Amino acid sequence: MNIIKLNQYIVNAFTDLVFKGNPAAVCILDSWLSDEILLKITQENNLSETAFVVKTNDKYHLRWFTPNGEIDLCGHATLATAFVYLNYIIPDKKSIAFDTLSGVLTITLKDDLFTMDFPVYELKKVDVTNQMKDALGVDIIEAYMGRDLLCILDSKEEVHNIEPNFEKVKQLDGLLVHVSAKDDKVDCISRSFAPKCNVLEDPVCGSGHCHIVPYWARVLKKDEIVAYQDSFRGGYLYTKLNEKRLEISGKAVLFSKGEIYLGF
Numbered sequence: 001m002n003i004i005k006l007n008q009y010i011v012n013a014f015t016d017l018v019f020k021g022n023p024a025a026v027c028i029l030d031s032w033l034s035d036e037i038l039l040k041i042t043q044e045n046n047l048s049e050t051a052f053v054v055k056t057n058d059k060y061h062l063r064w065f066t067p068n069g070e071i072d073l074c075g076h077a078t079l080a081t082a083f084v085y086l087n088y089i090i091p092d093k094k095s096i097a098f099d100t101l102s103g104v105l106t107i108t109l110k111d112d113l114f115t116m117d118f119p120v121y122e123l124k125k126v127d128v129t130n131q132m133k134d135a136l137g138v139d140i141i142e143a144y145m146g147r148d149l150l151c152i153l154d155s156k157e158e159v160h161n162i163e164p165n166f167e168k169v170k171q172l173d174g175l176l177v178h179v180s181a182k183d184d185k186v187d188c189i190s191r192s193f194a195p196k197c198n199v200l201e202d203p204v205c206g207s208g209h210c211h212i213v214p215y216w217a218r219v220l221k222k223d224e225i226v227a228y229q230d231s232f233r234g235g236y237l238y239t240k241l242n243e244k245r246l247e248i249s250g251k252a253v254l255f256s257k258g259e260i261y262l263g264f
Contacts (some may be wrong), residue, residue: 004033005096005216006260009088010047011080014235014250016112021235022201023255024077025050026084033159033262035070041260043067044189048199051077053085053098062084062105062194066197070174075206075248079114082107083236083252086114113238115249120241121146126173135168136179149174150211153181156189166195180215186226186236188216199219204210204235213248217241 007028015021025045025236032054042065043191051074054061062081064074078098085096095108104116106237114198123144132140142152149172153159169177180190183185190212192205202208215224227237238249 001263004262004264005089006262007257008045008227008254008260009080009084009238009257011083011252013076013079013083013252014206014229014237015233016251016253018253020233020256021250021252022076022202022229022233023047024074024080026077026081027052027090027136027260028084030052037262038063039067039069041065045169048061048194048197048202049074049077051081053081058209060096062100064100066194066199068196069186070101071197073207073210074205075118075209076115077252078105078107078116079206079248079250079252081252082109082114082116087254090256101172112251113249114252115247116206118207118210118246118248120149120214120246122246123150123211123214131168132172134165135172136162136164137179138162138179144211144215146173146211147174148176148208148211150178150180150215152215153179156181156183156230158187159189159191162191164193166193166200169193170195176202176208178212180212181226182216182220186213187220187222187229188212189230191227191230203231203233204229204237204250206237206250209237209239209248210246213239213241213246 012021183189192202240247
């Protein structure tokens, strides 16, 4: 039997505490394995996302998988990957760029904050439907569609206490569904649900804030937004909107480092 050994890290993103933030696996590859194997590794990890990286000709190529398949953008797994490289693989560097399905993403490290440069999603206002309200179990003030569905709620308490019907959430348009409201301690509070990706709740969703932050930047008339993801794990995102790009900054902490053994 031929055994392939892969190094893998598990990093909690958007926090400096283990058991908080959003965990992602970061798997370092010498060359690409089949999509089937990448998906099986992701499913075996049983986390919301696994990041896979291959270096070729001084370029780093990054892909993200959920247990349901490949996706085009993932914030917390990108932060986790940058954390691994800038701490353990190229610790003399303070920035790294990844080639991805969403273009080249550059991450810089200053002090203990990793800052990612992400594209924003263009939001289109859509009608609030009974289907949305029935799936989420709350009244919805406004709704917007990008890659995901963004629903604005009346209060932070509604965001905190929401109990969606996940089978009905699956029937809504958009890849993920985010709920958000204004907060008195930070600028906005949100939660993110991804049953279509076989992830009921995304603990801290970086790409989701490429929908959430542009909305609140417009409403609050400010470019710098501090956001809190009010999941069972929780996490903070420090953001700055620059036209059609969004800087998302956060901390990260290593939970584990290990090896994967694939036998063929």
